Amino acid sequence: MGINGKLEVPLVGCKGIRNTEFLAKMDPFVIIQYGNQEHRSSVTKGEGRNPVWNENFTFNVDYPGDAVHKYKLIFHIMDKHTHSPDDLDGQTTIYLKDVISLGVEKGEMKLEPRKYRVVLPNQKYAGEITVGITFTLNDSISKARSSL
Structure with missing residues (x-):
């Protein structure tokens, strides 16, 4: 039987990400993926x-x-465009198996x-992203464990 919980991810910000704009400031946003789930941050207009x-x-x-996502949290740092496809400014992958297994054990x-490196597809450094991570068991499981 599987155990259910929730993963909370506070996205703080980025520093020194790659600028794909020639004359204008970037309008960055982040696509966050965990398995088949995906969230998008707001677009920060002109924050470069x-x-x-x-x-x-x-x-x-x-x-x-399941074996498909392998407990990976992936951050795609993007630059929003109005009249052309959005640019990928870098990516960060955080492996969460240890965080989740400890969360299952402790509740x-x-x-x-903290800061994580942002890399380009060729693995070159492209700035840093600051995020936090909290894994919490669902209430029913936590209550059952605390009553033992």
Whole structure:
């Protein structure tokens, strides 16, 4: 039988991300994926290479999960365009298997917001993204464990 929980992801901001604009400032946003779930941040108009979002996102987690997503949280840092396709300014992948398994064991596991490297498809450094992660078991499971 699987265990259910929720993954809370506070997206703080980025620093020094790649600028894909020639003359204008970038309008960055982030697409966050966990398995087949996806969330989009707001677009920060004209904030350039150092955008701040301070937004929170929640994902449902099954443990053990299927082999498809392998407990990966993927951040695609994008530049919004009006008349052409959006640009990918970098990506960050955070592997969460240990965080989730400790959260299952303890009821909750929290990583305070910290910086992660943003890389380009060729693995070159492209700035940093600041995010936090909290995994919490669903209430019914937590209550059942605490009553034991």
